[in-house]
Amino acid sequence: MVLLVATVLFTLGLIGVLTRKNVVFMLISVEIMLNAAGLAFVAAGSRWEQPDGQVMFLFILAMAAAEVSVGLALVLQIYHQHKTLDVENLKELKD
């Protein structure tokens, strides 16, 4: 049942990533997805009465924190350079 909740949260985050064009919102959605993954880990740990699930959640947490800090710094920089947050306009790596 917990896993079902995690799945739903994950898919909601995925929908957010897919539909939003604003980079900030995309990052928010990614956070939701990461949180859902952590929830699944904790649920598994709780099911088997092992601490490993929670340990994994801690790592995901740290990873999410690092990712958000770098990602937001990039957002700042993008906004300064392009004056937009629309991902459809950020196509400099295009072939």
Add this chain to the structure above:
Amino acid sequence: MSTLFYISSLVAIASTIMVITRYHPVHALLFLAVSFLSVGMIFLSLGAPFVAALEVIVYAGAIIVLFIFVVMMLNLGRETAQQEKEWLKPKVWVVPSILVLILLAEMTILLFQGPDQAMQVSVVDPRKVALSLYGEYIIAVELTGFLLMAGIVGAAHIGKHQRKELHRFLQNGEEEKARQLREPESVTNEQTVLHD
């Protein structure tokens, strides 16, 4: 416990739906805080109090605050909300939703394929987590330290409000290019002046 779980799950799902549908960034972030808090409640109901506390402190505290900082710095207000409204037409939702719903359906099928087990709650106290963390996972913990370090340094470096500094080899060329760009402009200005 079970009741707490169901209630908080419903709140989490509902608030997450609100997050991904809001146009105004600050609204979305507030709903996101609600979502994180309710997930923290789920953790509590699953018997993981330590993780629940971390969820509240780190996600609902630190990360949300970071987002709000950025929103403030970029001054994302009503215009952004207006823009979002333009971007998020209903037809934009269709294809991703269908795809994701297929995914959800498949994952649900997978979840219920296995032997159906009743949800059982057992408390895993912070002591066990700490022993495991600093016992068998010690290397992973240190690597996480490195990761955070790299994240901080990287963020500080990227976020630095740097002037455009070019390599000394490129500087000359760039200046010339700039001059070349500038000169025709001045000419056109003069021409317009003359025309005037």
Add this chain to the structure above:
Amino acid sequence: MDQLLAYIPAFPLLGFLILSLFGRNLPKQLIGVIGAGTVCIAALITIVVGIAFLQTTPEGGAFSQLLWSWFRVGNLSIDISLRVDALTLVFIFIITFVGALIHIYSAFFMWHDRDYARFFASMNLFVCAMLLLVMADNLVLMYLGWEGVGLCSYLLIGFWYEVPSNCRAANKAFLITRIGDTALLIGLFLLFQELGTLNIPGILQRAPDYFASGSSNIELITILLLVGGMGKSAQMPLQTWLPDAMAGPSPVSALIHAATMVTAGVYLIARMHVLFQLSPVTMAIVAIIGAITLLVAGCSALVQTDIKRILAYSTISQIGYMFLALGIGAWSAAIFHFFTHAFFKALLFLAAGVVIEALHHEHNIFMMGGLRKRMPVVFFTFLAGAAALSALPLVSAGFFSKDAILWYSWSAANGNSFLWLIALAGAFITALYSTRLMLVVFWGEMKTPIHEQPAQGMVIPLIVLAFFSVAAGFIEWPHNMVHLTLFSDHVQKVLPETVMKQGLPSEYLFQAIAAFMTFAGVYMGYMMYYGKPGVRWQQSPGLSATREFLFSGWKFDQLYQFLFVKPFVFITRINKSDVIDRMYNGIAQASLRLNSWFSISQNGSLRLYIVGVLAGILFIITLQLLL
């Protein structure tokens, strides 16, 4: 005495190493001393070895020295080991002795050349490689020397590389001899496959038991060896490179393209005589090739105007005599002709070099003339050489060797009247063109002023060689005259005696006919060229076509151009965009096409990428569900 053998090739090698590494910085005098000195030392060692050999014949009829083991593969073990028997001794004597004289000569001849050190480095390397060729104990080492002399020949023909035609001549020589080399290499492989050894004494010992006489294996092997020899020795149909090889300096022509390298084929056949004796068909082919070559090349020599090309054609023709002698089984006669030919042909080339040098690099004999009074020493030495070439009876070395070949071409068991007639015609032609050359160059009026007299150091080798051109024949007399056969006694320690027919006419008769033909040739040359402009008869229209035909060497170059070069160029032109290329181009095209398709997906839209990821996840999960 065995221990001395290695020093014979080692000294020229040392000279080569010093000159090629430090030659640029040495003074010219020192270069000359090193270049000529190393070969002179080798010659002295050779003479010491030769005297020891003649005094007491060593065990097994040969000195041998094992230096080190070269490589071992399976049951093939190749050593760097040298072996000197009676046959090799003749060759190393000629190589080092004539080589030393030519080196001394070229120390003066090449004095003004810019690349003095390079010249001597190549010459020393050549002497070393040639010595390895004849002293090798096994065929692999011999092949090393064989390729080495080919390389040096290439380097020296193209010595004056600024002139494109010289480079073309060098390429031509290298490529045509390569045909022969390839055949030789295949022959060696077959020989190893059959006998399991490449050791020369081993082969000679084992071959008679292993091969049936005239079996197809042995014939194939010997024909391949013969083709190898034909390439090196410029026999028909691979003879076209030698006249062009005259682009090199005159001492090179003397050493490489007259005295030593071009006789490598003769050496090969004489060395492998056991194999050739087992194959009568190949022997007949050798004789016929020799006969045809001597006639064809002699005719070409008649009409050439370049003094060195005359000598080149005459070299081809004389080697043709050697092949003829080999083919009829007159082994010792062939080697004897090689022996005398090395002296007089080297002499003629060196003297020609002096003449050319003295007349401002004038090659055309009709621009010479009247040199008899001006350059008396050169005249007399040239006369000795020409007399030996045309085989004047009793007073020249060429008579003794060529007469032996003429006699055996009739009287040997494999000889017949047809070969004899050709050889006789060849003798007549030889005398004719020798006379023509002498008369045109040295008599008549002077057409080009003499630029400088030869240096003393160039004249002395000429005189020594002239002495040997006259005297070298006296060590081997015809059977019916003085009973003195030192040379054949010596060589027949290795080579079998010539088998004779029964019931022959008197040898005197043949000698008289041969002498008569020689004198007839000389007389005809005298009639045609003495005191006349000499060119008159050639200008009659009927003959000029013939003359043109002969002048171009019987149009062999044009024939090859037509037979091989043109079709090859044609095929390459067709094949320029061949199937295999198309395949590779197709791969390139396909990847370019794929790239252009895939680059559509690389449009920079992040959301599209995520959709791609999602599609991948869906695909895999669906797969799991379905399976």
